[in-house]
Amino acid sequence: MGEGRELGLRERKKIATRRALQQHTIRLVIERGLDNVTVEEITAAAEVSPRTFFNYFPSKEEALVGHHPSVPDEDARQLFVSGGPTGKLVDDLKHYLSQQAEEGTPSPEDLRLRHRLLEQEPQLTPLFLSRFAKVEQAVAEAVAERIGDAPGNVRPQLIAAVGAAALRLAIRRWKGEDSAGSLSDAIDESFGALNEVF
Amino acid sequence: MGEGRELGLRERKKIATRRALQQHTIRLVIERGLDNVTVEEITAAAEVSPRTFFNYFPSKEEALVGHHPSVPDEDARQLFVSGGPTGKLVDDLKHYLSQQAEEGTPSPEDLRLRHRLLEQEPQLTPLFLSRFAKVEQAVAEAVAERIGDAPGNVRPQLIAAVGAAALRLAIRRWKGEDSAGSLSDAIDESFGALNEVF
DNA sequence: TTGTGGTTTTGCATGTTGTGCAAATTTGCT
DNA sequence: AGCAAATTTGCACAACATGCAAAACCACAA
Numbered sequence: 001m002g003e004g005r006e007l008g009l010r011e012r013k014k015i016a017t018r019r020a021l022q023q024h025t026i027r028l029v030i031e032r033g034l035d036n037v038t039v040e041e042i043t044a045a046a047e048v049s050p051r052t053f054f055n056y057f058p059s060k061e062e063a064l065v066g067h068h069p070s071v072p073d074e075d076a077r078q079l080f081v082s083g084g085p086t087g088k089l090v091d092d093l094k095h096y097l098s099q100q101a102e103e104g105t106p107s108p109e110d111l112r113l114r115h116r117l118l119e120q121e122p123q124l125t126p127l128f129l130s131r132f133a134k135v136e137q138a139v140a141e142a143v144a145e146r147i148g149d150a151p152g153n154v155r156p157q158l159i160a161a162v163g164a165a166a167l168r169l170a171i172r173r174w175k176g177e178d179s180a181g182s183l184s185d186a187i188d189e190s191f192g193a194l195n196e197v198f
Numbered sequence: 199m200g201e202g203r204e205l206g207l208r209e210r211k212k213i214a215t216r217r218a219l220q221q222h223t224i225r226l227v228i229e230r231g232l233d234n235v236t237v238e239e240i241t242a243a244a245e246v247s248p249r250t251f252f253n254y255f256p257s258k259e260e261a262l263v264g265h266h267p268s269v270p271d272e273d274a275r276q277l278f279v280s281g282g283p284t285g286k287l288v289d290d291l292k293h294y295l296s297q298q299a300e301e302g303t304p305s306p307e308d309l310r311l312r313h314r315l316l317e318q319e320p321q322l323t324p325l326f327l328s329r330f331a332k333v334e335q336a337v338a339e340a341v342a343e344r345i346g347d348a349p350g351n352v353r354p355q356l357i358a359a360v361g362a363a364a365l366r367l368a369i370r371r372w373k374g375e376d377s378a379g380s381l382s383d384a385i386d387e388s389f390g391a392l393n394e395v396f
Numbered sequence: 397t398t399g400t401g402g403t404t405t406t407g408c409a410t411g412t413t414g415t416g417c418a419a420a421t422t423t424g425c426t
Numbered sequence: 427a428g429c430a431a432a433t434t435t436g437c438a439c440a441a442c443a444t445g446c447a448a449a450a451c452c453a454c455a456a
Contacts, residue, residue, distance in 0.1 A: 010423055010432070017434095038412065049435050054414060090396070125331055126324035133323055154371070158391045161367050165359035173352070193356045198288070198396035208403075208452055215404095236441065247406050252443065398456090405450070413442070421434065426427100 018056050020046040025063040026113050034060075034121045064117060065127050066110070069167065071138040072099050081145045089147075093163045094191045096142070097135075098184055115175035129168075136164035166190040216254050218244040223261040224311050232258075232319045262315060263325050264308070267365065269336040270297050279343045287345075291357065292389045294340070295333075295365045296382055313373035327366075334362035364388040 024045040028037045039060060043050045057063040072080075079085060080096040118124060140160035144151040151157075167187065174186035205213075222243040226235040237258060241248045255261040270278075277283060278294040316322060338358035342349040349355075365385065372384035 008424070013423090014433085039414090040412085051415095051435055051437090052433085055434075059414075126328035129327045129331065130324040133327065154367075154387055154391045155395060157367055157371070158364065158388060159395055161363035162360050162392070162396070165363045166356065169352075169355055169359050173355070189352055190356060193352045194360070194396065197353060197357055198360070198392065206453070211452090212404080237443095238441085249406055249408090249444095250404085253405075257442080400454090400456100401452105402454105403450105403452075405448105407448085408446090410444085411442105412444105413440105415439085415441105417437090419434105419436085421432105423432075424430090426429090 017046070017048060017052070021048070021053060021056055022063050022066070025060065026117065029064065030113070030116060030120065034123065061124065061127055064114070064124060065131070066114065067131075068111075069131060069135055069171070071135050072096055077138075077142055080142055083146065089143075089159070090191065090195065093139070093143075093159065094166075094187060097139070097163060097167045098187050111171075111175050115172075132164050132168050135167070136160050139163055162194070166194055215244070215246060215250070219246070219251060219254055220261050220264070223258065224315065227262065228311065228314060228318065232321065259322060259325055262312070262322060263329070264312065265329075266309075267329055267333055267369070269333050270294055275336075275340055278340055281344065287341075287357070288389065288393065291337070291341075291361045292364075292385060294337070295361060296385050309373050313370075330362050330366050333365070334358050337361055360392070364392055 021042065025037070025042050028042060028045065037060070039053050040050050042060075042063075043053050053063075076096055076099040080092055084092065085095060086092055114128075118128065137160070140156045141151050143149075143159045144153070144156035147155065149156050167190070170183065170186040170190040173189070174183050219240065223235070223240050226240060226243065235258075237251050238248050240258075240261075241251050251261075274294055274297040278290055282290065283293060284290055312326075316326060335358070338354045339349050341347075341357045342351070342354035345353065347354050365388070368381065368384040368388040371387070372381050
């Protein structure tokens with residue numbers, strides 16, 4: 001029962017159910033608006049019982065948000081903390097954040113749907129923002145360790161806040177573009193502006 | 199019926215009721231936790247009917263958050279857009295944001311209570327963050343107008359994002375302090391670090 | 397004081413969200 | 427087939443949130 005890439009039927013079904021619930025939720029909310037969609041309708045479309053919805057998501061809103069961005073993994077963190085890869089703080093910060101941005105990224109279509117959601121239902125903005133709060137905290141700790149400062153001090157927190165803001169901006173802008181380049185390019189753009197202005 | 203400082207009984211009662219609801223909500227949530235307080239209990243403490251609660255606040259959470267920070271007023275915006283007061287972008291941005299931070303500030307005790315709330319109930323973080331989202335958007339437009347750039351471009355958005363991040367950090371740090379100086383000092387500290395690092 | 401008009405509070409009915417629990421169903425494995 | 431474990435489902439129930447109309451209340455003037 002190792003970890004071979006073959007997932008059992010059980011696992012596959014769970015993933016399929018989660019995905020179906022998420023997709024139908026997004027679709028219906030885009031079609032009708034957040035307040036004109038009930039969990040009952042979602043589960044009817046996904047062909048499960050209403051109760052099952054809450055086995056997967058704690059609320060309607062959570063089903064819309066997903067998990068992006070996620071905090072960078074341990075390897076990237078080690079590299080950043082020990083002064084790599086370039087030695088220049090801001091560049092390395094960009095690298096550190098790019099890393100995770102690549103991996104955790106859902107499909108481009110999903111991102112675009114979520115972007116439409118945000119335009120259409122601004123009430124959801126805070127929820128999306130809260131994801132970045134977690135990233136920011138992780139970055140603050142990493143920065144503190146790298147520059148040998150306490151995590152509670154201004155500098156780590158500020159650097160993390162600015163980095164997270166740049167990342168958020170890059171993602172938002174990228175999702176808004178009609179097509180264009182990769183997320184990395186958007187991140188370059190954000191950090192480039194950062195260097196110009198400050 | 200001008201705007202003399204004498205408020206009629208009606209107005210005073212409304213203000214008192216709003217305040218009572220807010221205070222009791224905060225107090226009870228700090229005492230017992232967000233999920234162990236019902237609207238019914240809050241209204242019992244405030245001595246109004248449950249239905250009245252929703253005449254004042256759309257949800258339990260909104261009663262906790264208040265209105266700080268708010269977007270700077272038109273005067274401050276004019277000054278900033280027209281290149282004042284110093285002519286240096288970052289310094290003026292600081293000034294612009296300080297302005298509103300002063301006015302809108304509730305009492306220090308209230309802010310401290312809200313800080314405890316955030317530590318105790320992280321679920322509320324998104325709601326607090328959403329206030330900053332509005333400020334950030336306003337700043338982005340002001341910056342765009344000042345530097346003669348389209349609001350949709352990178353630079354205004356980035357500058358606004360960074361400014362909002364610095365403001366948020368200042369408020370958070372200030373609320374966390376046991377006593378110390380004014381909010382303006384905290385803002386100086388944030389922007390000072392910003393100048394050092396970038 | 398009393399009456400009149402407008403505002404606020406309240407009670408009631410209703411739909412939706414979200415959770416706990418136990419029974420039924422499904423899956424994995426021998 | 428048959429057992430053990432995980433998942434889904436139905437049911438009961440508390441709380442949230444809104445619309446509506448009746449009741450209570452305040453302001454103001456005769």
